[in-house]
Amino acid sequence: MAAPVYEKKALTKKSENIADWYHDVVLRAGLAEYADVKGCMIIKPHGYALWEHVQSVLDAEFKADGVRNVYFPLFIPMHLLQKEQEHVAGFSPELAVVTHAGGEELAEPLAIRPTSETIMYATFANWVQSWRDLPLKTNQWCNVVRWEKRTYPFLRTSEFLWQEGHTVHADEADAMDMVLRALDWYRAFYEEEFAISPYVGLKSAGEKFAGAERTYSVELVLPDGKALQAATSHYLGTHFASVFGVNYLDAQGASQVAHQTSWGLSTRSIGGLVLVHGDDSGLVLPPRAAPEQVVVLAVGSKSSDNAHVQSEAANIADELKHAGIRAVVDTDLLHSLGYRINEHELRGVPVRLEVGARELADGKITAVRRDTLTKSSVNRSDIVTDVQTLLSDIQSSLLERSEKLKRELTKEAATWEEFTAIMEHGKAFIRAPWCERPECEADIKAETKATPRVLELDRIDEHIETVCVKCGEPAHRRWLFAQSY
């Protein structure tokens, strides 16, 4: 390990400046760093391990549902991208374009995929012929590029990693089942793995995906009251199918235009994880997602004989690993105990066990929870079950904390005065009746920077008789508004 340069400077406090705090934590916890390419990041081992967890959980869900992985080219010829008008208009400003290759200027420039609808659906038109070919369910794990002016590691980078699911269905009902199933995988992932309770619902016309009929999303409530769009699922209707010729012959032999969906979750999810759970000591990882769930720390002075402590620390780690717990051992007595503890806290390891000569003599081990930083004493003989209980407690209390945060940061507003007062006094999610008109959406954004984040799933069928919080026109449903990252 290199010289402990980070000891010199404390982390920015999360409550004082969440942007600076985020930047500090991402770098110092070893999640990512800036690359020598504008807007791009280097995902370091600790950060990439979190992404591998995302991949393993979601990929298993996809496969169990019959979704099959594929890989389509990185390059999209401009003529394909331009086929769906709304889509190209949405993505054109962010494109990176290859104009030269193999030492020659290309006859047609190639866009680097910002998303793969267009290149995939040109091929789906061949794959889908008959109703027997449906549903066609595919996914790919890949990199995409959307050129950004202002970037933050994970949250907004010119290149990012994601999965994009793309499916074709016979009708709207089957496509919508898929859209909502994918959305629910994402919700469940955030709740069960990342211990984050999100809002889930429908996007407004102004916030939907370029080319979609309807977009649904998972929105995280961040500690500063802002919103992070953390996954999306789109019902594309027949918009793309019509222009790319994704048609099928139904059972009666008649030609029908197919209905399509696409849905994705990206490395941005890791930014959300950091922001929701992290504290002034660094990262706080929920046990289910943590690459290292437990660190067993051998405690002792450099001078004394620590062989017994070191071997017992290793034994404990082995016992935990044997029980399926991701445990590591830290027997590095060259660095100070304070430095070692700081490093593990910074990296968010959920449980730290401290093993010293006195503890061993007493048959007791000190256990420290990362979420509360509280200490307890566990019997050496019960170590496996006690650690399992602790991990499970941490997982559920992080989720509870997130639910509490969400509750506290969600306000109701019936009038525009209430709405603007809330947005001025610290940010929050605001639930308010809205007319759903794009012009009104633009006015709200211009005045408060807040945008409609979602119409919650269980409020889509709501029908109230009231007026829009902003413009006074008739409103029938209450939307959630917030400033987004």
Added chain:
Amino acid sequence: MAAPVYEKKALTKKSENIADWYHDVVLRAGLAEYADVKGCMIIKPHGYALWEHVQSVLDAEFKADGVRNVYFPLFIPMHLLQKEQEHVAGFSPELAVVTHAGGEELAEPLAIRPTSETIMYATFANWVQSWRDLPLKTNQWCNVVRWEKRTYPFLRTSEFLWQEGHTVHADEADAMDMVLRALDWYRAFYEEEFAISPYVGLKSAGEKFAGAERTYSVELVLPDGKALQAATSHYLGTHFASVFGVNYLDAQGASQVAHQTSWGLSTRSIGGLVLVHGDDSGLVLPPRAAPEQVVVLAVGSKSSDNAHVQSEAANIADELKHAGIRAVVDTDLLHSLGYRINEHELRGVPVRLEVGARELADGKITAVRRDTLTKSSVNRSDIVTDVQTLLSDIQSSLLERSEKLKRELTKEAATWEEFTAIMEHGKAFIRAPWCERPECEADIKAETKATPRVLELDRIDEHIETVCVKCGEPAHRRWLFAQSY
């Protein structure tokens, strides 16, 4: 399933035209197809499942050795790429270059990574400070782009998928251990998973990686006697470390230049698998790599009551799955039996079980091995153990077949007349004494298209006193020559 358009035309025979046969099999077995982008391919579900197998096996090896996955940007600024002279000279002709992004011309064009040494090592210079930071062992799974004039799916495409391992060591000995360990992972992968016996050894100066001190490779012997370079492992010496400043302080506090390695295996491996084992009926997959190891086929006429046969086929598939065998069931009685059998053979499923009313009444199931297309009868009651034995037999006999092919297609040549005679009468690998001079390498290639493929690992320390098969200069070791794909 779409209309069986492929029934209309038989596959090209492998022995008649292996290039056309390969093209037919890749498309019709559903491995890949051409994209609407020059030189790029679409990897379809069946092909991608093979790549996922490669990933799962190798990734587990890497992790067990302490290699950690990372992700570096797709884009490499030209100034970084140009730092190592030999490296940039080797890759410049194949670069794809982004000149415009976000609607503006870039101040400095960005190359799309053809490999990531330069962008990674600029960062490794920061990650490595002291001898305590070594070895640094990283890997990434990603896409790379090398613009190609002539392309074949999997074997040579402008964009391909691979893993690239990159490590930093204190000295040559530790780095060389890593180089040979990675090489051995690749050899073991080909032998144990793909049932292919490769040649493994050192590359010549003319064939080594641009910027490496020494390159080692795994070479497959293809049925037409040509060679396919199927994985490489490079000892980079201090070439890159010197220009990127990857230095460390040793235990005595003195600054040292680090030694580096890189090693990779790509989607080309799937092309090798197709070429080595496939036959005139299509793909032949070794059971360990096959996404579907067994297909249970319900046999019956459309008109009769097949409920019992279909449910028994499903039961058998369930029993096999329960025993950890990747089994699928095919109860589609709408298509002809011949069509269904063709499709499964084309896709290379190792074992086909045929379940019909008569078989069930007799308590016997017909089992057909894909490698030999021979039938046997197995007892319904012994189905799981019999299928396990069959799968294991197929795996080992495919490896034996590959060993036999390698033996038969390897010739010895002591004189240039023998060498050229072998290359004229059908291709082969030729083991011959060689002077190892670059000029002589160029002469051999110009005259016969053959290049030195490798100096086998167990012949590196050989020292014979003889003359070069081509030029008559002193030669001390026997190299393997062949035409490469």
